[in-house]
Structures are given as C-alpha cells and as structure tokens.
Amino acid sequence: MMKFKYLLVALPLAILAGSCKKELDFSYHDIDPIPVAEAYLSQDGTELTLTLTTPMDEPMDLRRLKDAEVALYNIDQDDWVVLEADRSGIYRSPIPGIPGDHYQMIVEREGELYMASGLMYGPARIVSAEFGWIKMPYDYVAVLQVEFEDNDDDINSCYWVRLLRNGEPYMWQATTDAMAVDGVVRISFMTSRKDLDEEEDDTVLRYGDEVTVIVQQISRDMFDYIMAIGNNSNGARMWQGNHCLGFFLPSWRTEYIVEFTLQ
DSSP states (O other), X not given: OOOOOOOOOOOOOOOOOTTOOXXXXXXXXXXXXXXXXXXXXXXXXXXXXXXXXXXXTSOOOOOOOOOOEEEEEETTTTEEEEEEEOTTSOEEEOOOOOTTOEEEEEXXXXXXXXXXXXXXXXXXXXXXXXXXXXXXXXXXXXXXXXEEEOSSSOTTOEEEEEEEETTEEEEEEEEESTTOBTTEEEEEEEEEESOGGGSOTTTOOOTTOEEEEEEEEEOHHHHHHHHHHHTTOOOSOOOEESOOEEEEEEBOOEEEEEEOOOO
C-alpha cells in the first residue's frame, strides 16, 4: 500500500555569482498526522485500509487503524453495506460491485467524516500479454506487450495497468485510449535485462517467474491522482469532508497470467 509524507521546504533567496557558493538549508514544519484512506470496489467485493501519515523525522508507521465506521452506499440501488475490519486491519465486504452503478464510500472516525464517490466501471478484456527480447545498446531487454479492449466509446477513457511478479507488486502504468487501434489499447513494459548480473533486484525476472497483468478502467481523477503519485506528489484530493489523503477505485479487475520463459 502507498504511504504518504508531507514535506514543506523553505528555500532562502540567494544571489549566486561567479564561483561563490551558498549553503541552502532545508526545513519542514511539523503537522498533525493526516488520515490516508485507500479503497477498492470490484467484482470480488470491497477493501479499505486506513492509516496515518508519518512525520518526516520518525520511522514509517504502517499500522492500520481499526477504530473507524465504514460503509459503502450504492446510490442507484439505495443500498447500504457496512464494512468490518478483519484481524489485519482491512475493512472488507464480499458483496460485489455492479458495473454502471454509482457508489459512495463513507468513513467516520473520531468525529471526522470522509466521503468519496465514483462510477463502477466494467471489465476491460485482456486480448494478450507476451514477452519478447529487444536489442538495446547496453543489453537485450525483455519487453512485455499487453493488449486489451477499450471498454467503451468515450474518448480519453483511462486505464490503470499493473503487474505483479510472483504475486508481489512489480510495475504499473496509467494510459488512455487515445492511441487505441480498432478498439484495442496496446501498452509495453520494459522489464528485465538479459544479463541478470547487471540487473537490479526490483526489476529482475528469472525463468519461470509468474507475472500477473491487472487492467482496470479508472476515472480521469484517478488517472491524475496516480500520475501525481508516480511523480512523488500526494495527488489531487479525492475524499471530501475532513482532510484525508488516498483514493476510492470502483472498477472491475481483469487479470491475465503469463509465465516468463525467455532464455
């Protein structure tokens, strides 16, 4: 799960000339921890985690909060579902989301209220996912090309494509249907070098590794949010009410498993 920190930087004005140098002091301001709510709604049900940001001068606090009241409201069906926290601190409901319906996630904790709304998107069918070598100046690199069907006729529909390596987060990209051809979106991932001695552990792929491709259609707000996260920003505010970071993603998860067999 993603974790956030706030860093406020004060840079003193300076005039630099010739070979003169001036040391810049970076400082940050202490602020109260901010809630971070990350919620998914799919065909498998709902999951929500609630954590707090960590001050810059303290170790990362990954504890999940279990003292909130959490509910999911199907606006179109006028139906409520209460989510209960399990032993790991994840609020869950097994009731699947309905594509085309509008939902609102509501979180209440210590007198504060956080709300996020969104349309539940349907499945985007994955056509193929194949590995192949490409020759780069420094080595051969394994490229995974993923093809999936555009979910609707809207221009600039947005998608989030994630990869798991043996069940663990590996890589991701956000894209749109702007470059779709005949209703098919194509996206490529530069993964592992062939010379594993020169490859970093976080990108290396070995023969027999299992890569899971996950495709979900997302809103433009969610697209902007995860692009900001990729650029080390907290992203646009997606929760209304009291101040809260994080996101609410109602969307069908389409998965495709491919084994890495290149040699």
